[in-house]
Amino acid sequence: MTPDATPRSGMGSKVRQGLRVLRGAAIALVLGSLASAAGAAEPADPWPELARDIFNGRDLQDGASLIAIEMPSRAEDAAIVPVTLRTTLPAGDARTVKTITLVIDQNPAPVAATFQVGAGVTMISTRVRVDSYTNVHAVAELSDGRLYASAAFVKASGGCSAPAAKNAEEAKASLGQMRFRQFAKPGDGPVSGPREAQIMIRHPNNSGLQRDQVTLLYVPAFFVRELRVWQGDELVLAMDGGISISEDPNIRFTYLPNGATHFRAEAIDTDGHVFKGEWPVAAAF
DSSP states (O other), X not given: OOTTHHHHHHHHHHHHHHHHHHHHHHHHHHHHHHHHHHHHHSOOOOHHHHHHHHTTTOOEEEOTTTEEEEOOSBOSOTTSEEEEEEEOXXXXXXXXXXXXXXXXXXXXXXXXXXXXXXXXXXXXXXXXXXXXXXXXXXXXXXXXXXXXXXXXXXXXXXXXXXXXXXXXXXXXXXXXXXXXXXXXXXXXXXXXXXXXXEEEEOOOOBOSOOBOTXXXXXXXXXXXXXXXXXXXXXXXEEEEEOTTBXXXXXXXXXXXXXXXXXXXXXXXXXXXXXXXEEEEOOTTO
16 A cells, blocks of 8 residues: 555545535535525415405405406516406396406506496406516406405506606607597497597606616606596596506406486596596498
């Protein structure tokens, strides 16, 4: 045996032991990373607690056949995600839909809006901010007081903190401007049949989570909190909104004509500004 044979053997044993320790540590690190990733991919479901808080513990029944949510499964722009809500009551059902609440579960302020609906409002379409991968719930309250919920899943992130499309001066100059569109044409059917209309409001609808691109300070929340639309003296649609409604709120809806000659709308934002508009009913009606 050479004089340095034993030391080399001892060193080799320590190296092999060290390698085993490193391999073990590496495996543990990988497993830990995988576990963390799995945990990040499956966060705790906030819906049960949200449902209790928003609806005061009332029972929510399966509403998949009564209220539908149409949204892209993967959003192109998380700051302006289109969403359409449609309600369908069974033939012969004498009940009516009173309100629809739209909840984006993982958003910082989950209740995007609550809509009070009038005669013939079976569809509401708007645009929302989505902050992270999330379930979206729509809950319809019927005239008998029962609640029905349905859900959809959306892949999007960063919508609530995305910078505004317009700068502050541009937004200020057009603040509160309203446009109203009616979509019926002479060949669309009887005058008493369903029609569609759309109201658009110029407003930054700041979420409070966006940063000024110059100062890097957070821009205070500033959004349309109430919107009411009347056909004559009859309320067609009302919205109590939150920070999840996108910049320049845009609401499209169905309704039943009631013979009125004018539509009018009123919106109120979080700073107390009141915006009003009035438009004649289109000649096709």
